[in-house]
Amino acid sequence: MSLASSPAPLVAPPGATPRHVAIIMDGNRRWAQARGLPVALGHKAGAEAARRATEAAVEQGVEWLTLFAFSSENWLRPADEITGLMGLLRFYLRSEVAALVRDGVRLRVIGERARFGPELVREMERAEELTANGTRLNLTVAMSYGARAEILAAARAAAAAAAAGRLEPAGLDEAGFAAHLATAGMPDPDLIIRTSGEQRLSNFLLWQAAYAEFVFQDVLWPDFGAGHLADALQQYAQRERRYGARVG
Template sequence: MSSHPALKAGAGAPPPRHVAVIMDGNRRWAQARGLPVALGHRAGADAARRTIEAAMKAGVSWLTLFAFSSENWGRPADEVQELTTLLRHYLRAEVAQLSREGVRLRVIGDRARFGEDTLKAIDAAEERTAGGARLNLTVALSYGARAEILSAARAAAVAAARGELDPEKLDEAAFASRLFTAGMPDPDLIIRTSGEQRLSNFLLWQAAYAELVFLPGLWPDFGATDFQAALTDYAARERRFGARIG
């Protein structure tokens, strides 16, 4: 759980410690151009690279990208195949550069649904970048927040049944330690592209006090200017965390 920074960001304030992004609009971007959906996802991967670079330049310490939801498994089989193939290619092609740039990669979500080749690529990328200290990059794959919360609740229930946990002493910190994001700070800012204004089952527990910025552009068009605009919006807000100020 993240500690609360100064309640009023204001001009000259440091950047948010943790930015999370719902990368939405790849399909619509491709369809608007008469292109195969696969090309929209590839353009989206390029936008992810630009966002990583923008986050490092801005001094953001944690960046989480919502790349593939648990609901995405219900998409057409050829699109799912393209997404998983693109994921493996990205991990293998980018891991050396991420390591050189000091980026530590971590994947959260239900890995069991991926094939062996994808799992090996994820494991290898995490191991190769484990020493990165400049940016903590988390990619949410096969991720759904409700399933994450349910899994944490089950883990707590099992611990209680075994006598390892007193239910009366289960607090927010102990519960959060059972989430996929254990050890990570909560997001300060969540950005969503494509004009949609919802969280879509993303970081529901962790987003309790996150600032939300919704941008109209589609994800493949997202770049450093858009990222900085979201940070500027964030800096102008007064963060109260439920407290009454003034």
């Protein structure tokens, strides 16, 4: 949905705010290419949009925000783009922590951290430690993340627990399995937003998205702002969530 002709108000209807919003941030490369700019500048603009989305989520009263920043498949991109992304990640991990602490945002990173190397892993851990007392928003950033790999790792962990005698397979339920996922302790997303006009999950939160509502917006991620989030929240407020149950 495009907001070009009718910008949404910056505040969603009261009492209708989803507890957990997840966003597939798509369109950095196309945004840069449309402007004749290097892809690196598209990613930089995308990082600024992530900041705006976080601030808007705090203002809207969202408790949990999960941003899909870098998929496990993104490692296949050109080496110079990967290098630029790692530098950008390092810069924002260092420069944004103070603002996150000030705004009461707790940061958590999920995904295959080891692939980023020890220096960036230390930066992630440092940012998580410094923001650990944030209570206004739980911000989760998915980095080198893929839902199929996450589910496979959880299955292996459950199998290992069963083999060690710590788990009775017949007693394993959905909640017990979810405890092995990277998102353990987090509520499932109520609303998933994807930008750039694409309409697919792209291996994001496949287990957790079972009953999520979806909003697809025809805006490239670097142009995403508070109005786009408010528009998505308004659409969510108009949905009737049934969780598979028949009504009427």
